[in-house]
Amino acid sequence: xxxxxxxxxxxxxxxxxxxxxxxxxxxxxxxxxxxxxxxxxxxxxxxxxxxxxxxxxxxxxxxxxxxxxxxxxxxxxxxxxxxxxxxxxxxxxxxxxxxxxxxxxxxxxxxxxxxxxxxxxxxxxxxxxxxxxxxxxxxxxxxxxxxxxxxxxxxxxxxxxxxxxxxxxxxxxxxxxxxxxxxxxxxxxxxxxxxxxxxxxxxxxxxxxxxxxxxxxxxxxxxxxxxxxxxxxxxxxxxxxxxxxxxxxxxxxxxxxxxxxxxxxxxxxxxxxxxxxxxxxxxxxxxxxxxxxxxxxxxxxxxxxxxxxxxxxxxxxxxxxxxxxxxxxxxxxxxxxxxxxxxxxxxxxxxxxxxxxxxxxxxxxxxxxxxxxxxxxxxxxxxxxxxxxxxxxxxxxxx
Amino acid sequence: xxxxxxxxxxxxxxxxxxxxxxxxxxxxxxxxxxxxxxxxxxxxxxxxxxxxxxxxxxxxxxxxxxxxxxxxxxxxxxxxxxxxxxxxxxxxxxxxxxxxxxxxxxxxxxxxxxxxxxxxxxxxxxxxxxxxxxxxxxxxxxxxxxxxxxxxxxxxxxxxxxxxxxxxxxxxxxxxxxxxxxxxxxxxxxxxxxxxxxxxxxxxxxxxxxxxxxxxxxxxxxxxxxxxxxxxxxxxxxxxxxxxxxxxxxxxxxxxxxxxxxxxxxxxxxxx
Numbered sequence: 001x002x003x004x005x006x007x008x009x010x011x012x013x014x015x016x017x018x019x020x021x022x023x024x025x026x027x028x029x030x031x032x033x034x035x036x037x038x039x040x041x042x043x044x045x046x047x048x049x050x051x052x053x054x055x056x057x058x059x060x061x062x063x064x065x066x067x068x069x070x071x072x073x074x075x076x077x078x079x080x081x082x083x084x085x086x087x088x089x090x091x092x093x094x095x096x097x098x099x100x101x102x103x104x105x106x107x108x109x110x111x112x113x114x115x116x117x118x119x120x121x122x123x124x125x126x127x128x129x130x131x132x133x134x135x136x137x138x139x140x141x142x143x144x145x146x147x148x149x150x151x152x153x154x155x156x157x158x159x160x161x162x163x164x165x166x167x168x169x170x171x172x173x174x175x176x177x178x179x180x181x182x183x184x185x186x187x188x189x190x191x192x193x194x195x196x197x198x199x200x201x202x203x204x205x206x207x208x209x210x211x212x213x214x215x216x217x218x219x220x221x222x223x224x225x226x227x228x229x230x231x232x233x234x235x236x237x238x239x240x241x242x243x244x245x246x247x248x249x250x251x252x253x254x255x256x257x258x259x260x261x262x263x264x265x266x267x268x269x270x271x272x273x274x275x276x277x278x279x280x281x282x283x284x285x286x287x288x289x290x291x292x293x294x295x296x297x298x299x300x301x302x303x304x305x306x307x308x309x310x311x312x313x314x315x316x317x318x319x320x321x322x323x324x325x326x327x328x329x330x331x332x333x334x335x336x337x338x339x340x341x342x343x344x345x346x347x348x349x350x351x352x353x354x355x356x357x358x359x360x361x362x363x364x365x366x367x368x369x370x371x372x373x374x375x376x377x378x379x380x381x382x383x384x385x386x387x388x389x390x391x392x393x394x395x396x397x398x399x
Numbered sequence: 400x401x402x403x404x405x406x407x408x409x410x411x412x413x414x415x416x417x418x419x420x421x422x423x424x425x426x427x428x429x430x431x432x433x434x435x436x437x438x439x440x441x442x443x444x445x446x447x448x449x450x451x452x453x454x455x456x457x458x459x460x461x462x463x464x465x466x467x468x469x470x471x472x473x474x475x476x477x478x479x480x481x482x483x484x485x486x487x488x489x490x491x492x493x494x495x496x497x498x499x500x501x502x503x504x505x506x507x508x509x510x511x512x513x514x515x516x517x518x519x520x521x522x523x524x525x526x527x528x529x530x531x532x533x534x535x536x537x538x539x540x541x542x543x544x545x546x547x548x549x550x551x552x553x554x555x556x557x558x559x560x561x562x563x564x565x566x567x568x569x570x571x572x573x574x575x576x577x578x579x580x581x582x583x584x585x586x587x588x589x590x591x592x593x594x595x596x597x598x599x600x601x602x603x604x605x606x607x608x609x610x611x612x613x614x615x616x617x618x619x620x621x622x623x624x625x626x627x628x629x630x631x632x633x634x635x636x637x638x639x640x641x642x643x644x645x646x647x648x649x650x651x652x653x654x655x656x657x658x659x660x661x662x663x664x665x666x667x668x669x670x671x
Binding site: 011016018037201204224233237278335339353356366369376 | 411423526542639
């Protein structure tokens with residue numbers, strides 16, 4: 001008995017030892033970077049790092065009226081400590097409240113003259129530099145953004161802003177991100193639907209073919225799957241461009257008088273995404289069609305069901321789980337898609353990933369790109385949970 | 400009545416087959432356009448081409464920008480493959496030895512990098528690598544590529560382990576072979592097709608990867624997909640189609656190799 005438990009334990013330990021290097025690698029170079037990036041969405045460190053003393057001093061302020069003089073003195077010493085930090089502070093606050101960049105710049109200029117000033121002088125001079133330093137709202141904003149955590153960016157990522165302590169949903173032209181999230185869902189849904197419709201006959205033909213033919217047909221599906229997405233996109237741009245073969249064909253056949261715009265718009269994005277995603281649908285669907293016992297087809301036919309009815313009532317329901325599985329993968333992968341919209345989409349076809357990239361590279365606001373990522377990943381996670389909790393049992397009941 | 404029914408069945412079969420053929424055409428035909436276009440003697444990407452020549456192939460192979468990118472991509476993909484295969488093969492064997500329940504959890508963790516949006520991983524790594532002083536280096540790209548390639552190695556090796564009969568290891572042990580020796584002489588030869596498939600997948604994943612590279616690369620480290628990306632975005636020239644064509648040929652050859660290996664695994668499984 002002890003011998004057995006000991007061998008079990010060594011077997012267990014050896015397995016863990018084999019797994020450990022990869023898991024440790026992923027932990028350090030994959031999971032940790034992503035986790036710390038996502039935490040950035042709620043972090044205030046970008047601001048507290050620029051004004052450390054002020055942040056601490058504000059922590060003791062009760063939020064009524066104006067803060068005490070030492071807080072002003074702390075701000076003066078923080079602003080004098082680093083011009084770069086002061087510039088960052090201005091940029092960050094400006095993103096929250098337009099105009100704050102100037103307010104901070106004026107304070108920075110004033111602070112330079114106040115290195116030896118008393119706290120009372122500091123307060124008076126800062127308010128003189130810009131009257132906003134005498135407004136409780138400015139200090140409330142600062143206090144809010146120097147707490148342990150902030151919800152500002154997570155809310156901003158879904159178009160909710162805080163106005164005078166109230167949460168407000170931005171609508172109409174002010175709405176920035178919710179329309180993008182909706183567009184992302186709409187494009188992903190369309191791609192999934194088209195993949196199911198055109199992938200079904202392919203999966204069916206592969207599943208019904210002899211094993212030899214099936215493995216070659218499957219190869220035809222798999223090859224595009226592993227081909228460079230860039231190479232495929234380049235091919236599609238040539239095929240769909242104004243003087244490309246598709247337009248020539250349409251005009252030759254008299255279906256179009258002038259070249260149609262087929263690429264660099266929504267049509268192009270959806271077409272190329274379907275081309276990329278189709279294999280993900282065909283594989284699981286094909287497996288679920290293959291799993292249907294051949295006798296079912298015969299039984300349905302022997303009982304006199306016409307082929308179409310046999311298919312609708314007997315066969316089709318059995319392929320629903322495979323369809324769900326494939327459609328789900330296509331949908332999930334489409335939601336996070338970046339490359340295709342970037343290359344064959346117009347400005348109005350960019351999905352949420354493009355905005356995460358934009359706020360990282362162009363408009364350097366990592367907190368916002370982190371908040372958008374958090375919503376995107378959170379949404380995907382919720383979908384995965386939902387598919388297991390709800391869709392799984394539902395499929396089992398249907399079939 | 401019966402004849403009628405048979406006819407309608409046949410009609411459906413034809414309909415389904417024709418639809419499937421059209422979808423196959425949709426999947427494959429657009430890729431073929433790259434061949435004539437890359438061989439054009441003109442400077443425009445139009446069909447039919449004014450004439451055929453190898454000028455754009457010569458152009459690519461004499462252009463230091465493309466050659467440098469190709470060299471970077473080959474180095475990155477090779478290092479990535481070696482590390483991903485080592486980490487992935489060990490992990491696959493470890494996972495295979497686990498109880499089925501734990502195995503499911505381990506596999507779920509491993510597949511996270513495959514389904515997480517590449518942009519999120521790219522941005523996170525970009526910030527992390529910059530904070531530890533790796534920003535814009537080739538090391539940074541390699542580290543990123545290993546995280547997304549190793550899962551494919553694990554999956555490929557696991558599929559070859561599925562048909563491996565563990566009694567062989569017990570037999571080797573009972574004949575006095577120490578575990579490393581048993582692994583080397585008994586298990587390794589049998590799972591080699593799986594490891595090679597995994598290596599090919601890892602290489603292709605890294606060689607074709609674009610999103611991580613867009614964030615982790617720098618002007619001094621540019622890869623082939625990155626040059627292709629700017630080529631498509633800024634100015635599509637026949638050189639771009641030459642590169643695209645070459646990537647397609649390399650990947651197709653690799654996938655056919657994997658398919659042949661997979662058939663060997665299946666045959667091994669059937670013999671068992």
